[in-house]
Amino acid sequence: MKFLNINNVKSINAFFFYVLVIFSSTFFTNALSDTPTIYSAKEKPEFIYNLHTVPFIDRDYIGFKEFLGFFESGSDYRKINRFGYLGKYQFGKGTLKIYGVNDLNDFIKNPQLQEKVFLMNIKRNKWILRREIKKYSNIFLGDLYISESGILAAAHLSGPGNVKKFLRNKASKDFNKKDANGTSISDYMRIFKNYNLRNINQERRPKINQ
Numbered sequence: 001m002k003f004l005n006i007n008n009v010k011s012i013n014a015f016f017f018y019v020l021v022i023f024s025s026t027f028f029t030n031a032l033s034d035t036p037t038i039y040s041a042k043e044k045p046e047f048i049y050n051l052h053t054v055p056f057i058d059r060d061y062i063g064f065k066e067f068l069g070f071f072e073s074g075s076d077y078r079k080i081n082r083f084g085y086l087g088k089y090q091f092g093k094g095t096l097k098i099y100g101v102n103d104l105n106d107f108i109k110n111p112q113l114q115e116k117v118f119l120m121n122i123k124r125n126k127w128i129l130r131r132e133i134k135k136y137s138n139i140f141l142g143d144l145y146i147s148e149s150g151i152l153a154a155a156h157l158s159g160p161g162n163v164k165k166f167l168r169n170k171a172s173k174d175f176n177k178k179d180a181n182g183t184s185i186s187d188y189m190r191i192f193k194n195y196n197l198r199n200i201n202q203e204r205r206p207k208i209n210q
Contacts, residue, residue, distance in 0.1 A: 064149055064195035065089075065118060068156065071191070077111045083180055087114045089156070095121065099208055113208070120206040125155040127202035132167050141171035144186055145193055153192035154185045 057063060066075070072090040073079040080086050084093065086108055093104070099117050101107050107114065126133065129151055136146045146167070155163045158177045166175040166185050178184045 059195045061195070061197055061200055064153075064192065064197060065115075065122075068153060068192060069118075077114055078108050080108065089114065089118050091117065091121075098124075099206075101208075116208050119200075120203075120208055121156065122152055122197070122200055123203040123206040125152055125160045126197075126200060127204045128160040129155060129163060130202055132164055136167050141167070144171050144189060146171075146189060147193040147195075149195035149197050150189035150191075150193040152197065153188040157183060157188045158185050 069075045069088040073081075073088050075088055077088045079088070079090070081090060085091060086093075086096075086104060088111070091107075091114075096102075096104070096107065096117065099120055101113070101117060107117075133148050133151055137148045137151070139146055151163060151167070154166070157179055162175070162177045163185060166172070166177070169175045171186065176184045176186050
């Protein structure tokens, strides 16, 4: 059975030719109206840059905490990972109890509280590791450069006790503890080295409400 005769074929060909003409006309009209300006090598366009200060570019306490928070959670105050670590800085429940934080729902919803706990934890770890900071800062253990901020970042990752063991054993691989994601003490010492935290005072028992 023939579905198309010769006249139908001619009609179809004419139809497609018409569509092609309309499409081509529309395309070239738009192309001409949207033709970009071509600049010669001597006629470069002037660009206006909007420069934004990224908080963790400066190597001070603000830069340190913002970079660490970004590294831990993508700076997400409401983040809870699969191991139960909470907030922007991914605190464990045990650490939160030290500072009297027992309401985890309130903690997740309270950015100001999270920032206070982070600062208190830095102060406390700085006191616990005061001898190590004094002895090992600004030296190399093997190929690993040690700085105060690197020590405190590693303490946030693995706890001050593990950092003590790591430093006292000359950065031995046997004491280079890793977290559940495979990030090690030495990783954090490298990533967070040379931030200026001298204006953060060490405290044995810092209190959130002080």
